[in-house]
Amino acid sequence: MSALFARDPLVYFYLLPFDNVQNDASVEWIGPGLSEIVKDKLKNESTLRIQNNDDLEYIMNNRSELLKQARGSKNLLLLGKFNRKLDDISVSMQLIDIATWEETSNKTISGFYSAIPALKDKVGETVEAMLSEFLPKPSDKPKSPFPDFAIKPQKQLPPKVSIESERVASSLDAAILELEASMDFVLGSKKREEEAKKEKSIQQSAGEWSMDFTAESKVDINPENDENSALLETVLDQLISSPYQVKLERPNFIYHEDDEQLITVQFKVEYSLKENIIHEMLTTLPYTGLQEDGSLTVFYYSRDKFNFPQYLIDDIISESYRKIPVIQFFDKSRNPSVVLTDTPDSYWHARSSSKVLYIPSNKFSPLINFTMGGWSMQIAMETVKIPITYEFTLPVGAVENLSNVTIKFVNEADLRSFLDPIL
Numbered sequence: 001m002s003a004l005f006a007r008d009p010l011v012y013f014y015l016l017p018f019d020n021v022q023n024d025a026s027v028e029w030i031g032p033g034l035s036e037i038v039k040d041k042l043k044n045e046s047t048l049r050i051q052n053n054d055d056l057e058y059i060m061n062n063r064s065e066l067l068k069q070a071r072g073s074k075n076l077l078l079l080g081k082f083n084r085k086l087d088d089i090s091v092s093m094q095l096i097d098i099a100t101w102e103e104t105s106n107k108t109i110s111g112f113y114s115a116i117p118a119l120k121d122k123v124g125e126t127v128e129a130m131l132s133e134f135l136p137k138p139s140d141k142p143k144s145p146f147p148d149f150a151i152k153p154q155k156q157l158p159p160k161v162s163i164e165s166e167r168v169a170s171s172l173d174a175a176i177l178e179l180e181a182s183m184d185f186v187l188g189s190k191k192r193e194e195e196a197k198k199e200k201s202i203q204q205s206a207g208e209w210s211m212d213f214t215a216e217s218k219v220d221i222n223p224e225n226d227e228n229s230a231l232l233e234t235v236l237d238q239l240i241s242s243p244y245q246v247k248l249e250r251p252n253f254i255y256h257e258d259d260e261q262l263i264t265v266q267f268k269v270e271y272s273l274k275e276n277i278i279h280e281m282l283t284t285l286p287y288t289g290l291q292e293d294g295s296l297t298v299f300y301y302s303r304d305k306f307n308f309p310q311y312l313i314d315d316i317i318s319e320s321y322r323k324i325p326v327i328q329f330f331d332k333s334r335n336p337s338v339v340l341t342d343t344p345d346s347y348w349h350a351r352s353s354s355k356v357l358y359i360p361s362n363k364f365s366p367l368i369n370f371t372m373g374g375w376s377m378q379i380a381m382e383t384v385k386i387p388i389t390y391e392f393t394l395p396v397g398a399v400e401n402l403s404n405v406t407i408k409f410v411n412e413a414d415l416r417s418f419l420d421p422i423l
Contacts, residue, residue: 009072009136012059014051014098015039018080018091023286027084030116034080034091034123041124047136059098066099074134075099078127085283087113091123095130105130228286229307235285236312239379240321243368245274246407253399263399264391269407271325271386273367278381288376295384302376316372323409325364326418327390330404336422337402340390341415348415353423363388 015038018031042048051059059065059075066075075098082091092108107126111119247270254264281287281299289300315321329338338357341348342364349360365386371378410418 014077021083037120267390299379316370331401332403
């Protein structure tokens with residue numbers, strides 16, 4: 001009877017919405033749109049069955065269904081991602097064989113946000129080409145002029161058990177184990193690992209149960225987040241080390257009418273964040289949330305996509321990243337003559353100096369702030385310009401001897417080691 005009920009092989013194609021790499025809500029619609037164009041491109045393939053996310057979950061949870069498919073059938077999963085930078089859009093696609101969890105092919109194409117229809121067509125054609133080698137070829141077997149029910153089936157004897165059949169069965173068992181591992185990867189299920197840990201840590205003896213644990217246990221590091229985490233560290237190092245742009249104006253000299261021997265120096269400075277910082281934050285890191293309120297932008301990052309290194313957590317909690325501007329005026333011999341320290345710390349407002357004219361100030365406000373929670377991190381940025389005018393008065397001769405001014409952002413924790421030798 002097997003000849004009568006023989007089935008042609010099929011390709012079961014699991015198509016999910018394309019992943020929005022940067023979680024940019026303004027282009028979230030592109031992901032489902034790319035999936036729809038692929039579905040429309042393949043709808044007329046008679047040997048292809050397009051499956052959705054529910055079908056994928058079902059086949060992963062019911063692995064035995066794979067054994068019921070016609071011999072030679074394939075189960076292929078398309079993992080698609082897209083990334084937008086201004087008008088440029090990059091789309092990457094991987095074709096995965098679910099039975100072995102091996103990559104069968106991958107493609108990357110590019111297009112323009114202003115030409116989405118052309119990009120969709122290119123995606124559809126690319127996926128069609130990726131699948132073409134797996135689609136069963138039409139059979140050339142001549143069709144019998146008699147109806148199927150008139151053909152008397154030949155009696156088939158069951159095959160004898162042999163070493164070869166045992167080998168095939170063993171290979172099938174191994175494939176099922178690999179499929180189980182792939183199911184955990186795709187669906188994020190870790191129940192087997194958790195159960196194994198529980199069984200290992202829980203012991204029973206004479207009606208008493210005990211379990212080993214430690215208060216020092218930490219959140220597991222997810223290897224899948226390594227790439228995002230490395231990128232996060234690079235971006236944060238840049239944010240912490242040099243986030244500000246400074247605009248200087250030539251000092252303005254004001255002579256005193258009541259005392260010709262004194263001059264007041266006005267020095268105007270404009271502080272702001274570097275223009276490309278927020279753009280890079282929007283286009284580089286996959287944030288999990290974004291809040292905008294006027295000039296304030298708050299980015300949210302969670303452990304779902306990042307492994308926060310302990311040193312980064314410690315730096316944020318201790319606020320060791322905070323920096324303040326120190327302004328130095330030098331004379332023609334390159335010796336410091338005037339030092340302005342712009343900080344809210346009362347210690348520095350109480351300091352004095354016998355070497356230089358020391359002026360404490362509290363006019364600068366940090367334009368970037370980090371907040372660390374148990375599960376997430378927030379980065380708040382203000383896209384404003386802070387105009388500040390610093391003033392000091394010196395004798396005419398001392399002012400005429402001034403030749404250079406510098407502004408340096410110094411970490412608050414290092415401020416004493418920086419200023420003590422000068423003051």
